[in-house]
Amino acid sequence: MVIVASDTEGKYLCVRQFRQGIRQVTTEFPAGGIERKDGREYGASQDISAEDALEAAKRELLEETGYKSEEWKHLLTVPSNATIADNYAYIFVARNCYRVSEQELDETEFLNVTKHTADEIESLIKEGQFQHAIHIMAWLLALRR
Numbered sequence: 725m726v727i728v729a730s731d732t733e734g735k736y737l738c739v740r741q742f743r744q745g746i747r748q749v750t751t752e753f754p755a756g757g758i759e760r761k762d763g764r765e766y767g768a769s770q771d772i773s774a775e776d777a778l779e780a781a782k783r784e785l786l787e788e789t790g791y792k793s794e795e796w797k798h799l800l801t802v803p804s805n806a807t808i809a810d811n812y813a814y815i816f817v818a819r820n821c822y823r824v825s826e827q828e829l830d831e832t833e834f835l836n837v838t839k840h841t842a843d844e845i846e847s848l849i850k851e852g853q854f855q856h857a858i859h860i861m862a863w864l865l866a867l868r869r
Contacts, residue, residue: 725755725756725757725758725777725780725781725784725813725814725815725816726753726754726755726813726814726815726816726858726859726862727753727754727755727781727784727785727816727817727818728753728815728816728817728818728862728863728865728866729753729754729785729789729791729793729817729818729819729821730818730819730820730821731791731820731821731822731839732820732821732822734841735839735840735841736753736839736840736841736842736845737753737754737785737789737791737821737837737838737839738751738752738753738754738837738838738839738840738845739751739752739753739754739788739789739835739836739837739838740752740835740836740838741833741834741835741836742834743855746855748855750853750854750855750856751838751840751848751853751854752854752855752856752859753859753862753863754784754785754788754789755784755788755859756780756781756783756784756787756788757780757784758776758777758780759780759783777798777801777814777816778796778798778816780814781796781814781816781818782796785818785821786824786825786828787827787828787829787830788827788829788833788835788837789821789823789827789837790823790824790825790826790827790828790837791821791822791823791824792821792822792824793818793819793820793821793822794820795818795819795820796816796817796818797816797817797819797869798814798815798816799815799816799817799862799865799866799869800814800815800865801813801814801815802815802858802861804858813858813862815858815861815862815865817866817869842867845863849863
């Protein structure tokens with residue numbers, strides 16, 4: 725899922741992290757996956773989800789940024805890459821986020837939280853520094869709502 729999250733001052737919470745596929749540090753929105761009951765990350769399972777998408781989004785926002793929100797809205801669920809994968813992207817907006825803790829990153833996660841205005845995000849997109857297609861789609865959907 726992808727979370728377009730804004731704080732109480734109207735700035736958008738983003739994370740910067742290295743992405744192996746393009747071998748670059750990118751700026752993007754907080755995002756993550758739905759945890760499985762069987763503890764596995766990949767492969768077929770009859771009952772894979774341990775949490776619903778909204779609960780997963782709330783958990784990921786807190787873990788990656790240390791922020792919470794009481795104002796959530798689901799915008800869209802869409803296949804993330806229907807040509808080669810069967811996973812879905814759940815797009816959420818979280819408004820009036822407030823900090824409650826430090827980050828709680830997995831041992832393989834290394835990311836920094838940054839805050840940006842809407843104009844700054846637009847500039848990052850135009851400059852090719854906000855590169856995830858689904859994150860850009862989430863941004864455009866959030867602007868329409």
